[in-house]
Amino acid sequence: MDAEDIDWKDEDEDEGENEERWNEPVESLLETRNDGLQEASLSSNVGDDGNPSVSTSDARGDGMMSRMALNDNKAGMDGLDKERINKIILETSKGSRFYENERKKEAQVNQRIDRMKQQLAGITQQQKAAALVEVDTMAAELEASRDFSRSIVHLDMDAFYAAVEMRDNPSLKNKPMAVGGMSMLSTSNYHARRYGVRAAMPGFIAKKLCPELVIVPTNFDKYRAVSTQVREILGQYDPNFCPMSLDEAYFDLTEHLEKRKELSEAERTFDYGDWNSQSEPTNDVQEGEEKDSVGKTQSHGDISEQDSTQESCVCGGANDETLSPSRMQAEVSSNTSVACRCAESTNNASDPCHASLGVSKTESSTSHCAVGAVTSRKRSRTFGFTVEEVVEEIRFRIEQKTQLTASAGIAPNVMLAKICSDKNKPNGQYRIQPDREAVMEFIQQLPIRKVSGIGKVTERMLSALGIQNCTDLYQQRALLHLLFSQISSQHFLRISMALGSTRVERDSERKSMSTERTFRELHKPADLYSKCSELCQALAEDLQNEDLVGKTVTIKLKTVKFEVKTKACSVPMAINSADCIFSVAKDLLRAEINACKPEPLRLRLMGVRLSNLQSSSASTNKQGSIKEFFKKRQNPAAQSGQLPEVHQETGNGYEKPRSQNTMVAFSSDSPKKRTGSDVVVTLPSESEPQPSTSEPQTESPFSQVHPSDRNFCPTLGDRITDDSTTGNNHRRDESAMEDVSNDAIGTSEFLCPVCNIPQPCTDLEAFNEHVDVCLNRGAIRDMLKQQASEDNPTASRNSTSLAKGKRGSSGPKSSAKRRKQEKTQTNTLDRFFN
DNA sequence: GCGGATCAC
DNA sequence: TATGGTGATCCGC
Ligand SMILES: Nc1ccn([C@H]2C[C@H](O)[C@@H](COP(=O)(O)OP(=O)(O)OP(=O)(O)O)O2)c(=O)n1
Ligand SMILES: [Mg+2]
Ligand SMILES: [Mg+2]
Numbered sequence: 038m039d040a041e042d043i044d045w046k047d048e049d050e051d052e053g054e055n056e057e058r059w060n061e062p063v064e065s066l067l068e069t070r071n072d073g074l075q076e077a078s079l080s081s082n083v084g085d086d087g088n089p090s091v092s093t094s095d096a097r098g099d100g101m102m103s104r105m106a107l108n109d110n111k112a113g114m115d116g117l118d119k120e121r122i123n124k125i126i127l128e129t130s131k132g133s134r135f136y137e138n139e140r141k142k143e144a145q146v147n148q149r150i151d152r153m154k155q156q157l158a159g160i161t162q163q164q165k166a167a168a169l170v171e172v173d174t175m176a177a178e179l180e181a182s183r184d185f186s187r188s189i190v191h192l193d194m195d196a197f198y199a200a201v202e203m204r205d206n207p208s209l210k211n212k213p214m215a216v217g218g219m220s221m222l223s224t225s226n227y228h229a230r231r232y233g234v235r236a237a238m239p240g241f242i243a244k245k246l247c248p249e250l251v252i253v254p255t256n257f258d259k260y261r262a263v264s265t266q267v268r269e270i271l272g273q274y275d276p277n278f279c280p281m282s283l284d285e286a287y288f289d290l291t292e293h294l295e296k297r298k299e300l301s302e303a304e305r306t307f308d309y310g311d312w313n314s315q316s317e318p319t320n321d322v323q324e325g326e327e328k329d330s331v332g333k334t335q336s337h338g339d340i341s342e343q344d345s346t347q348e349s350c351v352c353g354g355a356n357d358e359t360l361s362p363s364r365m366q367a368e369v370s371s372n373t374s375v376a377c378r379c380a381e382s383t384n385n386a387s388d389p390c391h392a393s394l395g396v397s398k399t400e401s402s403t404s405h406c407a408v409g410a411v412t413s414r415k416r417s418r419t420f421g422f423t424v425e426e427v428v429e430e431i432r433f434r435i436e437q438k439t440q441l442t443a444s445a446g447i448a449p450n451v452m453l454a455k456i457c458s459d460k461n462k463p464n465g466q467y468r469i470q471p472d473r474e475a476v477m478e479f480i481q482q483l484p485i486r487k488v489s490g491i492g493k494v495t496e497r498m499l500s501a502l503g504i505q506n507c508t509d510l511y512q513q514r515a516l517l518h519l520l521f522s523q524i525s526s527q528h529f530l531r532i533s534m535a536l537g538s539t540r541v542e543r544d545s546e547r548k549s550m551s552t553e554r555t556f557r558e559l560h561k562p563a564d565l566y567s568k569c570s571e572l573c574q575a576l577a578e579d580l581q582n583e584d585l586v587g588k589t590v591t592i593k594l595k596t597v598k599f600e601v602k603t604k605a606c607s608v609p610m611a612i613n614s615a616d617c618i619f620s621v622a623k624d625l626l627r628a629e630i631n632a633c634k635p636e637p638l639r640l641r642l643m644g645v646r647l648s649n650l651q652s653s654s655a656s657t658n659k660q661g662s663i664k665e666f667f668k669k670r671q672n673p674a675a676q677s678g679q680l681p682e683v684h685q686e687t688g689n690g691y692e693k694p695r696s697q698n699t700m701v702a703f704s705s706d707s708p709k710k711r712t713g714s715d716v717v718v719t720l721p722s723e724s725e726p727q728p729s730t731s732e733p734q735t736e737s738p739f740s741q742v743h744p745s746d747r748n749f750c751p752t753l754g755d756r757i758t759d760d761s762t763t764g765n766n767h768r769r770d771e772s773a774m775e776d777v778s779n780d781a782i783g784t785s786e787f788l789c790p791v792c793n794i795p796q797p798c799t800d801l802e803a804f805n806e807h808v809d810v811c812l813n814r815g816a817i818r819d820m821l822k823q824q825a826s827e828d829n830p831t832a833s834r835n836s837t838s839l840a841k842g843k844r845g846s847s848g849p850k851s852s853a854k855r856r857k858q859e860k861t862q863t864n865t866l867d868r869f870f871n
Numbered sequence: 872g873c874g875g876a877t878c879a880c
Numbered sequence: 881t882a883t884g885g886t887g888a889t890c891c892g893c
Contacts, residue, residue, distance in 0.1 A: 130883080134883095135883050219882060221883060221884045223884085237880090237884080490877095491878090495877080524890075553886080591874095599883085601875080603873085605873055642884090642885095644885085644886095649872095686884075838890080838892070
């Protein structure tokens with residue numbers, strides 16, 4: 038219905054001129070920004086209303102949705118022929134259910150942008166001036182807190198899965214290859230990226246882009262093993278390093294750099310790996326085309342020119358003499374040449390095939406070194422005392438240990454370090470000097486999309502305001518303050534000021550655990566329940582492995598049309614057994630099946646998540662009553678005993694969540710103490726096996742009482758929806774629940790679907806009565822609510838909403854507390870199943 | 872607390 | 881033929 042008026046984004050417009058330009062020094066300086074007068078610059082592109090007017094839609098209308106277009110925001114993807122690639126993607130996708138759903142989502146984003154622009158039109162210069170004062174106050178505070186004292190590093194393995202596969206099958210090295218399957222790719226090597234083949238792209242599309250592409254399946258065990266090897270190294274430099282995935286981590290070298298002053302030369306010397314001995318020079322070890330054995334490092338004539346700067350060659354050479362007689366010892370290692378990278382940092386866009394293949398001007402020097410290596414070979418390298426050298430050392434050790442290369446970024450904060458690690462990727466590193474000028478110069482022309490946390494949608498929204506780079510972002514700070522929530526505008530402000538977290542925070546406790554699977558269409562209720570049961574069993578296993586229990590069960594459904602819907606239901610006590618989880622999940626599922634009757638619920642994916650987690654061991658285990666309670670809910674429907682299969686191609690689902698890395702020496706735990714009195718349910722599965730031929734027997738209190746449970750699960754019925762003040766309020770109920778469970782030990786219980794409190798019931802009638810009371814309470818509450826809203830018509834200012842993933846502020850983890858209280862006009866998207 | 876969306880990897 | 885899985889955060893109810 039709404040899919041007609043789609044705005045097409047101009048993707049190709051500025052392509053080709055964007056690449057890597059952001060790194061070049063620019064003459065205009067940011068330090069003039071804080072003089073408070075730079076608003077004048079805004080006047081250059083303002084309309085009568087004083088606000089920027091930028092069109093969102095594509096004047097050329099060449100038909101590429103931004104959502105469908107190639108996402109080239111990735112290392113090794115500069116200078117591609119995007120027009121051709123997007124055409125192939127489009128032609129291959131057009132007409133598919135996936136494509137149609139993407140169109141729908143695109144239309145929604147366009148609506149959001151339109152709403153934002155409407156708000157924009159209503160903003161007066163006066164408002165903006167006031168906002169500017171406010172925002173500049175904030176900016177001043179932020180400026181005062183600027184901190185250059187930390188040496189933060191972000192390290193990221195190059196083409197990780199693909200590199201592992203190439204290492205173990207050298208015949209792949211000179212071919213474009215990807216890891217995954219015809220349905221989905223996990224990643225690709227740099228050779229394949231030249232064709233536009235990248236992670237999260239379906240294999241069959243990748244094959245159209247690059248018919249010679251070799252696709253190999255995943256081996257998660259290997260990736261995990263490599264990850265462990267890498268983490269073992271990182272832990273020696275910062276015991277509090279923070280892994281963000283199997284292939285990357287943040288860490289802080291500040292302390293290590295202090296301690297390092299005391300280290301002997303031997304302690305700064307590391308052997309080449311056995312694999313790297315005589316026969317093969319490092320050069321061709323790594324992935325064939327991307328070997329670029331000459332590490333791409335900045336050439337800084339000005340850095341510690343002494344022994345240290347010389348990085349590999351000199352530095353290594355210095356102690357070579359001690360360790361290895363050969364003076365010339367041709368730096369075989371990848372990190373050898375010092376000054377190579379800077380000259381080539383600006384890629385030659387005209388020749389994409391060579392641009393990122395590492396076949397660069399440095400090549401000559403490399404081969405030169407390699408030649409020397411043949412005659413006399415080094416057994417080890419010694420590293421100096423600067424940050425750069427430490428990071429070189431880490432990357433060297435990683436490569437010698439795993440035969441895989443990594444790239445790294447060094448900066449005074451996490452946000453910048455992350456961007457830097459991509460800059461000289463693959464097999465390179467980049468440092469931003471820890472002073473304001475260097476940092477500001479780095480940031481000013483930086484496209485906002487490079488910043489972690491700014492994704493496709495945010496990029497489009499900001500683009501609609503004429504914001505492309507960080508300079509724009511700063512100049513429009515007043516507007517952003519008016520249009521976005523406090524947390525978002527402050528986030529933007531921090532980015533534009535090149536500020537980020539200066540601490541790498543330890544992994545926080547997990548907040549949820551989930552499992553989901555894509556499958557060929559299922560629509561028969563028995564199959565759906567069976568799948569649900571499998572998922573619950575798998576989830577329960579994972580939960581028990583980590584000794585976790587939780588109170589909120591959420592199911593996720595994706596229809597064959599790719600529409601996603603989630604349904605949640607919280608129960609008063611923490612659970613983690615398959616039976617308990619399933620008893621809740623199946624009711625949620627049943628309601629959805631019923632809701633779209635008489636049409637079948639046609640799904641391509643189902644998921645189950647448990648949140649509101651607590652540690653099982655920390656909680657009081659009151660099995661008795663809870664067990665009884667859940668026996669009532671328990672349903673034998675699907676005792677298929679099967680676990681969901683992992684995704685055949687990406688192998689996802691096999692990489693089970695693991696307890697966090699073992700390297701952490703000790704973290705003075707100040708974990709928030711959980712409510713130690715919560716009840717844990719550990720229900721021994723004593724359920725009778727049952728053929729999963731049909732809908733589960735409705736043994737749960739829900740259906741015992743009300744055959745049409747649609748109206749009674751608190752999360753399903755709209756009319757009795759939760760209200761934070763009363764009905765479904767957990768906080769309040771927790772204490773009550775404890776009382777109930779304590780008092781009710783040994784008695785039979787039903788869970789009231791309205792208040793969610795287990796009711797000790799001797800008979801069904803009493804329970805029904807209780808439910809009626811709750812229902813009335815709910816009705817009254819709704820009435821009061823309605824009345825209140827009539828009395829007090831929404832005096833809320835409109836604000837553009839921006840749902841963000843990941844970090845709200847800057848650090849690897851953050852918790853922003855305050856939220857803006859303004860609301861957007863209600864927009865209900867209840868198009869599901871319609 | 873719930874549901875939708877965005878984001879990263 | 882064919883478009884993933886896990887976890888987190890934010891917004892508006
Ligand atoms: N959408 C994605 C992105 C990544 N990955 C996996 C495969 C990658 O190898 C690994 C690391 O992700 P990166 O973003 O670091 O990508 P690569 O390491 O593959 O390439 P590079 O870091 O060189 O750009 O995570 C995935 O499964 N799905
Ligand atoms: Mg990587
Ligand atoms: Mg990564």
